[in-house]
Amino acid sequence: MMRxxxxxxxxxxLEAEKAKLEAGMGNVGRKNPRVPGDYEPVGSETGVEADxxxxxxxxxxxxxxxxxxxxxxxxxxxxLAALAxxxxxxxxxxSVCGGKIEKARLDAxxxxxxxxxxxx
Ligand SMILES: [Zn+2]
Numbered sequence: 484m485m486r487x488x489x490x491x492x493x494x495x496x497l498e499a500e501k502a503k504l505e506a507g508m509g510n511v512g513r514k515n516p517r518v519p520g521d522y523e524p525v526g527s528e529t530g531v532e533a534d535x536x537x538x539x540x541x542x543x544x545x546x547x548x549x550x551x552x553x554x555x556x557x558x559x560x561x562x563l564a565a566l567a568x569x570x571x572x573x574x575x576x577x578s579v580c581g582g583k584i585e586k587a588r589l590d591a592x593x594x595x596x597x598x599x600x601x602x603x
Pocket of ligand 1: 577578579580581582597598599600601
């Protein structure tokens with residue numbers, strides 16, 4: 484007998500993570516005005532005229548931010564996709580085999596899109 488999934492619980496966790504990711508992306512990037520929902524990295528602002536070292540530091544920081552931003556965006560996409568699956572009624576089903584995703588796996592990662600056997 485199958486136990487009913489506590490979807491509101493996962494939805495709450497996903498919504499909370501979504502808000503946290505949005506705050507994080509707002510920290511290292513700014514919203515891309517051309518692509519809704521996309522963020523582009525920003526360099527650190529020193530408020531002083533940048534000399535060569537400052538420029539190098541800004542570039543390093545920009546590249547770091549870009550890496551962080553890419554990670555945040557990838558996670559953000561996964562969270563949005565999971566929320567979309569809740570709306571469609573397919574949440575908790577493996578995107579590969581269509582079987583139920585294990586509860587322990589969803590507890591560990593509410594945005595999981597595949598069962599343990601099909602995790603990337
Ligand atoms: Zn599967």
